[in-house]
Amino acid sequence: MGKATGFMEYTREIPAELSPAERVKNWQEFKLPFAEELSRKQGARCMECGIPFCHTGIELNGMTAGCPLNNLIPEWNDLIYRGMWQEALNRLLKTNNFPEFTGRVCPAPCEGSCTLGMNQPAVTIKTNEYQIIEKAFQEGWIKAEPPTERSGKKVAVVGSGPAGLACADQLNKAGHLVTVYERADRIGGLLMYGIPNMKLDKEKVVQRRVNMMIEEGVEFITNIEVGRDIFADKLQQDYDALVLCGGSTKARDLKVPGRDLPGVYFALEFLSANTSSLLDSQHKDGNYISAEGKDVIVIGGGDTGTDCVATSIRQGCNSVVQFEIMPQPPRERQADNPWPEWPKTLKLDYGQKEALELHGRDPREYLIMTKRFLADQKGKLTGVETVKIKWEKDKDGRFNPVEIPGTKKTWPVQLVLLAMGFSGPEETLLEELGLEQDERSNVKAGYGDFATNVTGVFAAGDMRRGQSLVVWAIKEGREAAEEVDKYLNA
CATH class of the missing domain: 3.50.50.60 (FAD/NAD(P)-binding domain)
Known part of the structure; x- marks a missing residue:
């Protein structure tokens, strides 16, 4: 499981990224190359913990803890450290058909359950997975292997x-x-x-x-x-x-007055049209929902909402704000969220980083509820009316949002994206x-x-x-x- 003292000798490092100012100029991936020697050191940080929760894939307190695919993480971390890349690939492919996907888009619950993560930054499991599969493609180790026999079924x-x-x-x-x-x-x-x-x-x-x-x-x-x-x-x-x-x-809708106004869309409509037009014509066909020059509000705080923020920025929006009805997460684990549960802590994802650097602020607004969408006399979307809320328990012990008097606010907007899940x-x-x-x-x-x-x-x-x-x-x-x-x- 890596080098016995590796976690004491090496600090966590992940591949550098293009700066937000550079990467928002195009639609390409922005992770920069990572030296093989650095990858080996990261593999060395995997400690011989004895109880590797990283690959358990269980549910604790309603959240995923460890890898649902039960990836053999300690084994391929050790093989990376030893420079045995093809063997690491073989172990990785035993449990995961598409590590090139998960190595890019998985939120890495494995790292949230890493034993080292109890008191140090976790092992770079997601990065290690990415490095293995991309090296395999570069070296030509990944080849089509049609089955030798067919069942006829x-x-x-x-x-x-x-x-x-x-x-x-x-x-x-x-x-x-x-x-x-x-x-x-x-x-x-x-x-x-x-x-x-x-x-x-x-x-x-x-x-x-x-x-x-x-x-x-x-x-x-x-x-x-x-x-x-x-x-x-x-x-x-x-x-x-x-x-x-x-x-x-089936996207979750927001049934408030003004929902049917032009300019209010589901997030997936926005994202899919953008990608389709990009692939078809590099956006030359105009067959997408444009945020260019607009004040954008994204309603929803998950990954899809973040993708809407990042896409709006690349399209040239004037401003972007992301509404979250839940409170801001704490910066550190709380007592009721112990390891190896998924850490419910504040994270700055790529879209928020880009908004922070380019627009000067984290786009997220917490504990906010949308009341209605506003239009001008021509029926054109012009604003969103909101109130601040707090969460209180009812008589049955269930939390419900309660509006805070005197917190009504109108936000200027010309494009609203609903990213509230499915x-x-x-x-x-x-x-x-x-x-x-x-x-x-x-x-x-x-x-x-x-x-x-x-x-x-x-x-x-x-x-x-x-x-x-x-x-x-x-x-x-x-x-x-x-x-x-x-x-x-x-």
Whole structure:
């Protein structure tokens, strides 16, 4: 597990980044190269802790602790330290189909549960993963490996996000004939259109993996929405099994006066149109929602909200503010948030860093509630009215937001982006198949077998578990594939 005294000899270092002032001039990834010798030192910091929670992937207090994929983190940290990169790659690929994705966009719950992190900065697990997979691609160690034998069994996977891709990859490796259906014009789901290019390059990273899967025999069909363009019963007739990996795509709305005004959009509408136009024409076609010269308000404080902040800045917004209804997190772990839980502490993500440097302030406003959107006499969006709130317990012990008198404020705005998460899968396909849904409207399919109430139909990823992390989607896709394989071979 690294060097016995490495954690005492070396400090945490991560790759440098282009400055915000430089990187906002384009849509490229902005992490700078990291010397191999520095990576080896970071691997050396992995201590022989004896109880490596980093790879546990459990839920504590409603939050993920450790890696859901159960990545063999101490093992490949040790191999990096020893310079055994190909062996490190082999250990990494045993549990993760797409470390080039997670090494870029995962929030790294593994680092939140690192034993060293109790009293020092955690081991750079996410960076180490990124370094392994990118060195492997550079050295040509990652090559297409089509299965040597085919079972003759056919599987249709609906949705090409991380769950769908992982499921298809595993089933293809098992020798089955896999076809992935995607309603968008490109493969990748949220990897392609939900995450901006500067966080995850579409052509150099996502399409690189898709091309390899095509070489290995996976068939991809785009611009086809199952349940609309092709009926699910047709797939049931043509395939031996059907796996639903369509994601949780019903965006949470904000039902306040003025919601229907032009200029108020869901975050995913904004982000997907921007990426599509970027890939199609480098924004020359104008087929996107522009923040240029506008005062922008993002409602929602998660990763998607941050992506909206960063995208607005690159488009040339006049200002950007990000509303969060929750209180500002503390700067240090609190007593009720002990290790190895995910640390609920204040973090400055890339979008906030860019706003801070370019606009002079962290864009986030906490404990704020939107009351209504305002328009001028021509019906044009001009403002957002808000109040400050506090959280108080009701008689049943549940916290509720309570408005603070005298805190009403009007913010100038010409573009509002709703980034409040997602409430479940779209239901057209589910109703057509007659699938049961749970109390949160997700497809009812048990964890462990991923089987729905319809024989031969399985579900995985956000469509089954609800909105979650890319790393959870990959895990679900892998494990669903294992259950489908058992079903096909029964």
